[in-house]
Every structure is written in structure tokens, then in C-alpha cells.
Amino acid sequence: MRIARVTTHHHRTDFTYGASAGGVGGNLHLRAMDTLLVRIETEDGLHGWGEGFGFTLVETTKDAIDRLIGPACIGQDATDIAALMRMLARRFHNFGRNGPVSFALSAIDIALWDIRAKAAGAPLHALLGDAARASVPAYASLLRYGQPDDVARNVTEALSRGYRHIKLHEFDLRCIRAAHLAAPSTPLMLDINCVWNTEHEAAQFCEDVEGLNAAWVEEPIWPPEDIPAIARIRAASPVPIAAGECNGTVEDFCRMFELRAVDVAQPSITKIGGLSAMLEIAELAREAGVRLVPHCPYFGPGLLATLHFLAAMPEAEPIEIYFADLARPAYPALVPRDGAIAVPGAPGLGFEPDL
Numbered sequence: 535m536r537i538a539r540v541t542t543h544h545h546r547t548d549f550t551y552g553a554s555a556g557g558v559g560g561n562l563h564l565r566a567m568d569t570l571l572v573r574i575e576t577e578d579g580l581h582g583w584g585e586g587f588g589f590t591l592v593e594t595t596k597d598a599i600d601r602l603i604g605p606a607c608i609g610q611d612a613t614d615i616a617a618l619m620r621m622l623a624r625r626f627h628n629f630g631r632n633g634p635v636s637f638a639l640s641a642i643d644i645a646l647w648d649i650r651a652k653a654a655g656a657p658l659h660a661l662l663g664d665a666a667r668a669s670v671p672a673y674a675s676l677l678r679y680g681q682p683d684d685v686a687r688n689v690t691e692a693l694s695r696g697y698r699h700i701k702l703h704e705f706d707l708r709c710i711r712a713a714h715l716a717a718p719s720t721p722l723m724l725d726i727n728c729v730w731n732t733e734h735e736a737a738q739f740c741e742d743v744e745g746l747n748a749a750w751v752e753e754p755i756w757p758p759e760d761i762p763a764i765a766r767i768r769a770a771s772p773v774p775i776a777a778g779e780c781n782g783t784v785e786d787f788c789r790m791f792e793l794r795a796v797d798v799a800q801p802s803i804t805k806i807g808g809l810s811a812m813l814e815i816a817e818l819a820r821e822a823g824v825r826l827v828p829h830c831p832y833f834g835p836g837l838l839a840t841l842h843f844l845a846a847m848p849e850a851e852p853i854e855i856y857f858a859d860l861a862r863p864a865y866p867a868l869v870p871r872d873g874a875i876a877v878p879g880a881p882g883l884g885f886e887p888d889l
């Protein structure tokens with residue numbers, strides 16, 4: 535089954551996330567929700583969809599596929615995903631092992647898995663493991679508001695929509711306390727996106743949030759590659775530590791596990807090398823006794839692939855979804871209900887995007 539065509543689609547939609555006037559898309563300063571969809575077609579007429587990260591960088595990742603990686607895929611065997619991904623990774627490794635080229639490779643891998651599952655006539659999760667969950671619990675990942683009133687109001691709204699776990703992207707303790715007051719029994723994942731510059735600041739933050747029902751502190755220090763620093767913060771922290779969404783390779787996770795840097799590993803399927811890399815990391819995490827809770831809330835094929843991954847794994851873990859309402863989602867059916875997302879049962883990823 536040879537690859538005949540690789541095409542890219544930049545999907546853009548307006549969104550709201552419950553900010554009061556002046557909100558700019560939280561910590562990410564997003565004006566729109568951008569998603570890069572990648573379609574691979576085979577000579578025998580099958581097609582699959584993948585996604586490469588993302589956001590305001592989608593045109594750069596798109597360019598990497600259109601000019602570099604897509605042409606290299608034409609005529610290759612779509613059924614031997616491992617061989618094709620190994621060839622592409624080697625051929626393009628000197629363009630960077632983290633960043634747009636890696637994001638592009640991730641998209642290719644996801645699309646090939648969609649094709650593999652469609653060819654088998656099975657939903658993707660059936661190829662990955664036996665758990666066959668009909669739905670996966672979702673946690674509401676709130677963008678940054680920076681205002682305690684906004685945080686409290688949106689936490690309350692998230693609970694009313696049925697979410698039972700909430701992530702904040704706040705580092706101001708007034709905002710985190712406001713969330714805890716609004717939902718005292720709800721575990722709060724505290725994603726601070728590498729805001730602290732010293733281990734002392736990070737360690738102090740971890741102490742400060744003890745007692746606020748913190749499920750974990752995520753990406754506690756700048757830069758994200760300083761895995762030994764994350765390990766030292768974890769050793770002293772009274773709350774669990776999570777990280778990994780900025781990792782570019784499976785080897786980065788090997789190092790995290792060797793150094794016992796994290797309680798929760800967070801590979802992002804649209805950055806790390808797609809589903810093939812996720813499955814490798816899942817094995818490594820299991821051996822290391824580390825939870826794997828994926829990062830990938832971008833509303834595209836990557837979210838769908840993450841859903842199938844979580845539906846299949848023996849460990850029951852939640853899926854991250856941005857607490858944002860899209861005006862024109864690529865997958866209108868891919869929405870949480872009562873704090874969970876139903877896993878589609880059709881072959882492959884199970885949904886076709888609405889472009």
C-alpha cells in the first residue's frame with residue numbers, strides 16, 4: 535500500500551473561554567484556535583488524518599510537511615509505519631529533533647495509524663490495547679485568566695458542565711486559592727508553564743499550594759530541558775510533579791525516568807513523534823512506575839488519537855480538553871458530555887474532519 539498524496543489543511547476557528555473583557559486567549563495569547571490537519575492518501579484509495587502542533591506556528595509546521603516531509607513520503611509503503619518513521623527521522627534529523635519538523639513527523643505517524651486501523655476495519659483503540667473503554671473522563675483545562683473572579687466563575691461553570699478534575703494555568707496564588715474556594719473537593723492540576731527561574735522559587739510554590747487540593751504542579755521551572763532541576767524540585771516537593779509536553783524525543787522521557795524527575799509524564803502526540811512514540815513511552819513509564827497522562831488538547835486528529843490511546847491502555851487516565859468553546863470545530867462530535875468524551879467506534883480515528 536503505497537502513499538500517493540500528502541496534503542495539509544490549516545483549520546482556524548474563533549473561540550471563547552469565559553474571560554472577562556480584555557482576555558487574549560490566556561497564557562497562550564491566542565486570537566483564534568489553529569489546528570494543522572494532515573491527510574495521507576494511498577494508491578488503493580484509503581486515507582488517514584494526522585495533526586502536527588500547533589497554534590500560531592501551524593504555518594511553519596505546514597511548510598515542513600509541504601516542502602520537506604510530504605514529498606519524501608510519496609511512493610513509500612504506508613503499512614510499515616516503523617520503517618517509514620525511522621527513515622524520515624534519520625533523513626531529517628539535522629533540522630532539529632524538537633520543533634516543527636518533529637511536529638510534522640508526528641502528524642505523518644498519526645495519519646498512518648488512522649490508515650492502518652481503517653485497513654483493519656477496526657477503531658484505532660482496538661489495535662493499541664484491550665481496555666476498549668467506551669468513554670474517557672476529561673479534565674477541563676482552563677486557559678489563564680489572571681483574575682481571581684474569572685477563575686472562580688469558570689471553575690464553577692466547568693463543574694456545572696460535569697467536569698470532576700480541573701487544570702489551571704495560573705501561578706498567582708490568589709487565583710489558585712479562588713479556584714480552591716469555588717471547588718474545595720475538586721483536584722486542581724496546576725500548570726505553571728515553566729514560570730519560575732530558580733529551584734528555590736519553584737520549591738516554594740510547591741509548598742504554597744500544598745493544602746489547596748493540588749493534583750500536581752506541572753512544568754515547575756525554566757527551562758523545560760533542565761530535567762535534573764525538575765528531579766531536585768520533585769525530591770523536595772510535597773505535591774506530585776508533572777512534565778513532558780515540551781519533550782521532543784522518547785529519549786527525553788528515558789532521561790526523565792532515569793532521574794526520577796516526574797510523578798506524571800505528559801507526552802504530546804502531535805510533538806513527540808505520534809502514536810508510535812506514545813506507545814514506546816507508555817512502556818517505559820509502566821516500567822518506571824510513572825503515571826502517563828497525555829498532553830494534547832488541540833481539538834484535532836491528535837486529540838482523537840490521544841482519546842483512542844487512553845481508551846486502550848490498561849491504566850485509566852483522563853484526557854485534557856481546553857475549557858474553550860469553538861465557533862467551528864473540526865470535529866463537532868468530539869465534545870465532552872458530563873465530564874467525559876465518548877470514543878468513536880467507526881474504523882480508524884472514527885471521525886472525519888469537517889473542513
Ligand SMILES: [Mg+2]
Pocket residue numbers: 725752779829
Ligand atoms: Mg501543560
